[in-house]
Amino acid sequence: xxxxxxxxxxxxxxxxxxxxxxxxxxxxxxxxxxxxxxxxxxxxxxxxxxxxxxxxxxxxxxxxxxxxxxxxxxxxxxxxxxxxxxxxxxxxxxxxxxxxxxxxxxxxxxxxxxxxxxxxxxxxxxxxxxxxxxxxxxxxxxxxxxxxxxxxxxxxxxxxxxxxxxxxxxxxxxxxxxxxxxxxxxxxxxxxxxxxxxxxxxxxxxxxxxxxxxxxxxxxxxxxxxxxxxxxxxxxxxxxxxxxxxxxxxxxxxxxxxxxxxxxxxxxxxxxxxxxxxxxxxxxxxxxxxxxxxxxxxx
Amino acid sequence: xxxxxxxxxxxxxxxxxxxxxxxxxxxxxxxxxxxxxxxxxxxxxxxxxxxxxxxxxxxxxxxxxxxxxxxxxxxxxxxxxxxxxxxxxxxxxxxxxxxxxxxxxxxxxxxxxxxxxxxxxxxxxxxxxxxxxxxxxxxxxxxxxxxxxxxxxxxxxxxxxxxxxxxxxxxxxxxxxxxxxxxxxxxxxxxxxxxxxxxxxxxxxxxxxxxxxxxxxxxxxxxxxxxxxxxxxxxxxxxxxxxxxxxxxxxxxxxxxxxxxxxxxxxxxxxxxxxxxxxxxxxxxxxxxxxxxxxxxxx
Numbered sequence: 195x196x197x198x199x200x201x202x203x204x205x206x207x208x209x210x211x212x213x214x215x216x217x218x219x220x221x222x223x224x225x226x227x228x229x230x231x232x233x234x235x236x237x238x239x240x241x242x243x244x245x246x247x248x249x250x251x252x253x254x255x256x257x258x259x260x261x262x263x264x265x266x267x268x269x270x271x272x273x274x275x276x277x278x279x280x281x282x283x284x285x286x287x288x289x290x291x292x293x294x295x296x297x298x299x300x301x302x303x304x305x306x307x308x309x310x311x312x313x314x315x316x317x318x319x320x321x322x323x324x325x326x327x328x329x330x331x332x333x334x335x336x337x338x339x340x341x342x343x344x345x346x347x348x349x350x351x352x353x354x355x356x357x358x359x360x361x362x363x364x365x366x367x368x369x370x371x372x373x374x375x376x377x378x379x380x381x382x383x384x385x386x387x388x389x390x391x392x393x394x395x396x397x398x399x400x401x402x403x404x405x406x407x408x409x410x411x412x413x414x415x416x417x418x419x420x421x422x423x424x425x426x427x428x429x430x431x432x433x434x435x436x437x438x439x440x441x442x443x444x445x446x447x448x449x450x451x452x453x454x455x456x457x458x459x460x461x462x463x464x465x466x467x468x469x470x471x472x473x474x475x476x477x478x479x480x481x482x483x484x485x486x487x488x489x490x491x492x493x
Numbered sequence: 494x495x496x497x498x499x500x501x502x503x504x505x506x507x508x509x510x511x512x513x514x515x516x517x518x519x520x521x522x523x524x525x526x527x528x529x530x531x532x533x534x535x536x537x538x539x540x541x542x543x544x545x546x547x548x549x550x551x552x553x554x555x556x557x558x559x560x561x562x563x564x565x566x567x568x569x570x571x572x573x574x575x576x577x578x579x580x581x582x583x584x585x586x587x588x589x590x591x592x593x594x595x596x597x598x599x600x601x602x603x604x605x606x607x608x609x610x611x612x613x614x615x616x617x618x619x620x621x622x623x624x625x626x627x628x629x630x631x632x633x634x635x636x637x638x639x640x641x642x643x644x645x646x647x648x649x650x651x652x653x654x655x656x657x658x659x660x661x662x663x664x665x666x667x668x669x670x671x672x673x674x675x676x677x678x679x680x681x682x683x684x685x686x687x688x689x690x691x692x693x694x695x696x697x698x699x700x701x702x703x704x705x706x707x708x709x710x711x712x713x714x715x716x717x718x719x720x721x722x723x724x725x726x727x728x729x730x731x732x733x734x735x736x737x738x739x740x741x742x743x744x745x746x747x748x749x750x751x752x753x754x755x756x757x758x759x760x761x762x763x764x765x766x767x768x769x770x771x772x773x774x775x776x777x778x779x780x781x782x783x784x785x786x787x788x789x790x791x792x
Contacts, residue, residue, distance in 0.1 A: 219611065220500075220615070228656070317599075347641065379678070
């Protein structure tokens with residue numbers, strides 16, 4: 195019997211234990227980080243907004259001009275088979291398109307590569323531990339590193355170019371913070387490793403529009419905020435304005451809505467999770483159980 | 494008997510055929526492109542400037558704050574054993590440091606990861622085919638994509654964040670060009686996929702100083718140019734000035750000095766390889782056979 199307790203992968207039509215899942219060291223997915231990916235959460239035995247995630251994934255694949263020989267319904271079938279086989283009822287599920295190896299000796303032409311699809315799943319990941327999120331996490335604003343600009347690598351095409359995030363995470367950890375926020379080259383708030391970020395001003399919720407991933411959880415937050423009677427604004431958000439917010443929170447498919455109690459030395463909502471953020475956090479864990487957003491898995 | 498005709502890899506102390514060399518799909522080297530690497534050429538059975546390449550690699554590893562449990566002499570021993578086993582006498586030899594997997598469930602802290610070293614080699618790669626280089630290649634200046642800025646991802650730490658290069662390569666191929674040159678956000682010439690770029694003005698050779706890899710072949714070119722009685726300048730090089738050069742050429746450990754006959758619709762040196770570039774090209778293939786630069790391999 196295979197051990198799927200740590201996760202599973204779908205590679206070339208086979209579901210295998212995650213510990214056996216590997217990619218060749220000469221795949222452009224490694225050597226050029228030439229990959230589009232997406233992550234859909236599975237919660238209590240069902241995918242959340244599966245169509246939205248897979249649609250975005252296929253758009254990323256098209257943007258990178260890859261032909262992965264599988265369509266949206268095939269991707270959904272692969273993910274379903276993989277998660278069902280794993281037995282994981284709460285899972286972080288990654289779908290990946292890689293440029294592949296170049297079979298033409300010495301060719302540097304991306305069009306020669308054999309593009310391919312694979313997927314993998316592991317137990318659900320909270321990008322911030324739930325007990326930390328519940329009391330409000332801490333965010334460091336990177337001082338030495340800016341977010342990779344959209345005209346270098348398009349952040350709406352979900353990708354593994356995380357060098358800026360990882361450098362920022364070292365800065366954050368050096369200063370005792372949980373995670374990091376990057377600014378763009380103009381000093382506007384962008385995003386952090388695995389999350390979008392929001393500011394609350396009274397009954398208005400504001401998040402960046404450009405230079406960031408258009409997260410599905412971000413979109414869920416905007417919809418939930420509207421449902422909750424809040425106004426939403428997507429626009430450039432300068433750091434100075436951001437730091438004057440009443441509340442700050444993160445959104446991620448790895449944990450939903452994550453309240454923030456501190457950004458650098460600025461304390462928000464008296465150093466605890468703010469009421470608007472906590473309301474949205476609770477609402478998110480309700481939304482992901484609503485039938486209209488779910489695709490149940492037969493294990 | 495293992496088949497090493499397509500290359501070999503050194504992983505965890507073992508030399509294996511390149512076709513068996515893989516990295517876990519959950520390694521941060523894949524999921525965060527969290528990798529430092531370097532490439533040293535082997536030519537006619539010997540490494541060229543091995544110390545310089547390995548020194549730069551170890552500096553990259555330190556810059557990314559990785560502990561790969563192997564020092565410079567260990568890296569050299571691993572590369573030597575691997576190439577000798579492969580039997581390749583002309584080879585592209587990659588050394589790689591990857592962040593590794595995070596053994597702490599759900600941890601997003603880069604300090605928790607198990608960093609590791611591996612290496613691989615394949616038959617020598619010319620980034621431009623020699624017969625194309627000999628008559629002068631063609632370079633497209635990317636119109637829609639800028640080089641990732643140094644304050645997002647440091648280009649002097651050799652890395653696999655190639656999304657800007659690959660996007661640029663598609664632009665170049667769409668327009669029938671061999672390769673692509675990226676500009677920085679100020680319109681200065683930077684570099685392309687796997688090469689630095691030079692402009693020749695009379696007896697002066699100019700190349701960018703900031704926002705580019707400090708290539709070992711770039712350094713070799715600057716030394717060879719000095720030996721040849723040319724003046725060298727490393728400084729910002731605006732595209733407008735670059736396009737007024739008498740000659741243009743590329744430098745890469747994958748092919749040495751590569752003359753350029755065309756940039757966009759601008760023809761250089763009457764559409765053939767220019768005399769200064771060809772002189773340096775010939776000199777490079779002399780330099781890589783000089784004993785003082787070489788580390789011979791016992792096969």
